[in-house]
Amino acid sequence: MCKEATRLMSLKQDRPLNFQERVSLRLHLSMCGACRECDRQFTLLHEAGRRFGPELDPERDDHGH
Template sequence: MKLSCRAASRLISAGMDRPLTVAEHLKLRMHLLLCGNCRQFSRQLDLLRQAARRAGDGAD
């Protein structure tokens, strides 16, 4: 059930576009509990998504 950082980053990205399955979600959550680098990547991707939404809405 161990997830590599590469697989985790793919799931983080996929989770932005579609709902993850229960198994994917559990694997990712377990990985994020143990991996600070992937937690940071997840936060950064979320910030980029929020910024893109604001830019698309014309907000400053």
């Protein structure tokens, strides 16, 4: 189900998935092109956030605090 796959895609950006979660997601992605694209976009956004996040963090002042 796409809703569960999307939840797992989001979750894997925050922590490693357990074995059952990985298998479930891989199985779904093998059958669903829309979710494969969504997973690719989640990963791209997460990487961009890590790369540029500290510079754009509204909680930090101009001195990095």
